Amino acid sequence: MVPVFDLRSQYERMRDEILDELREVADSLQFISGPKVASFEAKFASALGVKRCVGVNSGTSALHLALLGAGVGAGDEVITVPFTFIATSWAISYIGATPVYVDVAPDTFTMDMTRVEEHITSRTRAFLPVHLYGQACNLEPLQFLSQKYGIPIVEDAAQAYGATYRGRSVATFGTTAGFSFYPGKNLGAGGEAGAVVTNDDRIADRLMALRDHAQYNRYSHEEIGFNYRMDSLQGAILGVKLQYAEQWVAERRRLAARYLEELEGLPIQLPIEAQYGQHAWHLFVVMHPKRDQLREMLLSMQVSSALHYPRPLHLQPAYQHLNHRCGDFPVAERAANECLSLPLFPEMTEDQQSIVIDAVRTALVGGVWK
Ligand SMILES: Cc1ncc(COP(=O)(O)O)c(C=O)c1O
Known part of the structure; x- marks a missing residue:
């Protein structure tokens, strides 16, 4: 039987490298966050050509934080697509905002950019397009609307590691973008993991705190936070896999x-x-x-x-x-x-x-x- 995807053959080719990393993490007893995650974040940001990367525990958490980072709050509307994995909409709903759907284009099945403007209202707080199946959506018309109305773009790049738009990596166009490192993705962890990327230091600093119970300083919680930290084991595995x-x-x-x-x-x-x-x-x-x-x-x-x-x-x-x-x-x-x-x-x-x-x-x- 030909499988849809096959994690085993990939794993077997780098088994020793991965096991060495896992042993190192286990021996260090640093299981959450720490140097393996920080090192992966730096390498991932540089691979994309973006300033900052905030590693988290899933792509869903990444999108949730990406929207918060872009300023979406309860009662807002977020323009997105109905043809994607459900998590794209979950992230909007977690905030208490409402997904406003725009149909997809019949050739790429990504957001139909000719239909976006008619859905903008005074409550629209972000655009959340999806780079579906690994193909960039057509970002230029959205950038135009983003500038015209002052509405930030948040990219769902969960499926799109390695995709470019006009020669530049996806996820570098929006105010923020979210990746999933679910094991079957183009870059997959050894469990649940994801990341938010951004060129904005202030947003990145806030998201780094938000993923860790909103601790700007230990046991000081300035706002409501989350436990969205990335495991060290995932950071270590991703660090190995990123090379390939x-x-x-x-x-x-x-x-x-x-x-x-x-x-x-x-x-x-x-x-x-x-x-x-x-x-x-x-x-x-x-x-x-x-x-x-x-x-x-x-x-x-x-x-x-x-x-x-x-x-x-x-x-x-x-x-x-x-x-x-x-x-x-x-x-x-x-x-x-x-x-x-x-x-x-x-x-x-x-x-x-x-x-x-x-x-x-x-x-x-x-x-x-x-
Ligand atoms: C388009 C899209 N958005 C969001 C997600 C959520 O990612 P995760 O499963 O890592 O939470 C996925 C992956 O499953 C996805 O394909």
Whole structure:
């Protein structure tokens, strides 16, 4: 069976390096924060070309802090997308703010920038676009609106380590940005982890305190804080993996290019790489109206696949109170019904990819469709 992603082959290649680091942390007895986290933060900020990085315990926490850092408070509105992982909206809700959804564009499935301005109100406090599947959203029109209305951009870069927009890393455009280091991400930890990045020292200093119970000085809590600290073990693992992350993104790009070349012309919507940037191919997602049937056919040919994401956020029971209906965001709804993530991971072999390509061809060309 070809898996959607495979953590084992990656781990085995750097097993010794990782185990050495883990031993060092265990022997130091410094399990939370400390030098391993600080060292990773410095390296990660420099890899992106951003001033500061605040390591935290998940991508969800990172987005929560990123929004607080940008000044979002209870009662505010945040313009975001309905087609993403639920955590994008959780971060808004944790603050007591309201997600205001804008549909996604039918080619990239990222925020449709032509629809943003009509959703701005006097309560809009931030834009929270998502660099979905590892592809930058089109930031320039959003920067224009950000300047025109004085509304900060907070980037959800959870899936987009390695992506660029007009030659610059994503996550360096907004006031703040959040990353997830969930193990399957382009840069994955050995457990839960995330980070906020920013070029603003004042914001970074505040977030460093907020992640640690808002302790600006020990046992002095200036505002309500959180326990969002990063474990030392995660900092250590991320420090090792960061050295390879650029190479892994290059592998992802090579694999995606082969998919695009060999699947071209089939009756299926292939993902595109927008001209304005470099796709980091966290996921390779195709669209097909009979997605579930295609998925079953692939499975019968030993090919796993996954759904990112089968239900848009405006139709989730948790967001019923926003009073959205089916039909409100047609592109997001179609994407949710049709999306199918094919296997893609840096260590994928040529043979594994050939199996996937042949299976997709067989299913689409020779398959029996009900
Ligand atoms: C787009 C997006 N935002 C936020 C998150 C939340 O990250 P985490 O799972 O690390 O909390 C994820 C990852 O799962 C994600 O894919």
